[in-house]
Amino acid sequence: MKPFAFARPGDVAEAVRTVAAEPAAVFLGGGTNLVDLLKLGVARPDRVVDVRRLTSREITDTDDGGLRIGAAVTNSELAADPRVRERWPVLAQALLAGATGQLRNLATVGGNPLQRTRCVYFTDVSTPCNKREPGSGCSAVGGYTRYHAVLGVPAALPDASAPETCIATHPSDMAVALAVLDARVQVLGPGGARTIPFAELHRLPGDDPSRDTVLEHGELVTAIDLPPLPAGARSAYRKVRDRASYAFALVSVAAVVAGGEVRLALGGVAHRPWRATRAEEVLRGGPPTADAVRGAMAAELAAAQPQPGIDGGNGFKIPLVTRTVVATVRDLTSGVPA
Amino acid sequence: MRRTGPAPAVGRMCAIWFATPGRGGTCGAMAPDGVHAEISLTVDGEDHRLTVDTRTTLLDALRERLGNASPKKGCDHGQCGACTVLLDGDRALSCLALAVAHDGAEVTTADGLAAGGLHPVQQAFLDRDAFQCGYCTPGQVCSAVGLLEEVRRGWPSHVTEDLTARPELTHDEVAERMSGNLCRCGAYAHIVPAVQQAGGVQA
Structure with a gap:
């Protein structure tokens, strides 16, 4: 591991100034992803700025009937909060579907959405990766693609040697729930505070796969705001993985059904948590029967690009995510506990 | 100090x-x-x-x-x-x-x-023959102690059917909550009852 200086500033403003002043400085939250990336040589900061004891560890009620979740609240604490369990079960379920007890006790709400992809080529410094080493190419194209994206990738087979190619997926379960819940991210940066709609926090690879989010260097997530769901809303998170516990999603679905409205976000299919706005649009104005949901997902996935791979590729995700959405909406609309 | x-x-x-x-x-x-x-x-x-x-x-x-x-x-x-x-x-x-x-x-x-004699979780691991080589056991034991405290607080897990109810120490609950502790000897079949025993479940 490359040596680094360690700092624990007195407050968040000083922490932001410290990171902003140094291009190779990073924030440290719970550390469950960053410390591993330090060991792997993927993250090579000169300075690590510890913010875990600086940001809020409180979950407070907001005037609009929602919650403000401090960035230092752990995944465990958020999943166990009685308000979240009762009113935003999709979020509690997403948190509990991720990692393990001893990881969730360390992981923080501020850090979780900013964790990096688990693409095996990203974490292996001996292979080219545009996200880790911009311009070096993408080893995932034509490689092991089981955990890779089918949405938000170019229509043609991506060029493995092009500097913009990246078919990585975002690994967070919590982020998929926050996307469907229209959460807002409170950010403090060197230029002041701003609020980012959660669905706009993460980006597609575009021409710079090294950037996962729209955050500028030195910007710190200080809290996440959860707006209330409409009265009578039901919500659920469903995750499909290669083993029953402690594995990243092949696909996942966060769904909210409220009155005549269905909201959907998908995990494991794209570079960012994927809000299925096209499917939501198709479902507007009619009952979400299994056929209607299947049709809506066909519209959502019309532009999907299954990736071939030496492991058989990831085309299975198209029917799998469709069936998972159908089952999740069925459970939410039929009175069966999700 | x-x-x-x-x-x-x-x-x-x-x-x-x-x-x-x-x-x-x-x-x-x-x-x-x-x-x-x-x-x-x-x-x-x-x-x-x-x-x-x-x-x-x-x-x-x-x-x-x-x-x-x-x-x-x-x-x-x-x-x-x-x-x-x-x-x-x-x-x-x-x-x-x-x-x-x-x-x-x-x-x-x-x-x-074990400072004041074996912890009930450690005793349960002995009683239930919940290890073979023992390398993973200190981690299993600490995880189980933490798990029992989390259940005592009423924290749900991925397999908890009703998120708003108090969880019970069923086989599935223990297996899910211990999923972060691997045992390459495969003592899982005895670890789950050991954790249940330490948690006061008659199994």
Whole structure:
């Protein structure tokens, strides 16, 4: 591991100034992803700025009937909060579907959405990766693609040697729930505070796969705001993985059904948590029967690009995510506990 | 409070710097080289003050600096659970925690759980023959102690049917909640009943 200086500033403003002043400085939250990336040589900061004891560890009620979740609240604490369990079960379920007890006790709400992809080529410094080493190419194209994206990738087979190619997926379960819940991210940066709609926090690879989010260097997530769901809303998170516990999603679905409205976000299919706005649009104005949901997902996935791979590729995700959405909406609309 | 060594060469120099009157009195203080810091840890009830390289994980601080070999280094990447300790009362992976970030923390290892005689979880592991080689056992034991406390608090898990109800220590609940602790001997079939026994379930 490359040596680094360690700092624990007195407050968040000083922490932001410290990171902003140094291009190779990073924030440290719970550390469950960053410390591993330090060991792997993927993250090579000169300075690590510890913010875990600086940001809020409180979950407070907001005037609009929602919650403000401090960035230092752990995944465990958020999943166990009685308000979240009762009113935003999709979020509690997403948190509990991720990692393990001893990881969730360390992981923080501020850090979780900013964790990096688990693409095996990203974490292996001996292979080219545009996200880790911009311009070096993408080893995932034509490689092991089981955990890779089918949405938000170019229509043609991506060029493995092009500097913009990246078919990585975002690994967070919590982020998929926050996307469907229209959460807002409170950010403090060197230029002041701003609020980012959660669905706009993460980006597609575009021409710079090294950037996962729209955050500028030195910007710190200080809290996440959860707006209330409409009265009578039901919500659920469903995750499909290669083993029953402690594995990243092949696909996942966060769904909210409220009155005549269905909201959907998908995990494991794209570079960012994927809000299925096209499917939501198709479902507007009619009952979400299994056929209607299947049709809506066909519209959502019309532009999907299954990736071939030496492991058989990831085309299975198209029917799998469709069936998972159908089952999740069925459970939410039929009175069966999700 | 006692100082604990041995420290590597640069660490020793920093220890001298920290020992200079008027310097290094604050835990977490950085040494002039910028990559060493003095921290305090309470481990199994004993206070320690030590100088660590900022890269040192809590696991390495415990094993290599404080001589506590109870938490084990399995994968060192947060995937196996062998390094699980109780960190300020909650189970946590010591391999993914930087020691410097947990300055002032209270750490309990499986060794410390046995300080006043075997902990009920440890006794249950013996009663139920819940291990073979034993390498993963200290992590399993710490994880189980943390799990029982989480269930006592009413925390749900991925397999809890009703998120708003109090969870029960069923087989599926224990298996899900212990999923972060791998056992390559495959003692799972005995670990689950051991945890249930320690949690007061008649099984």
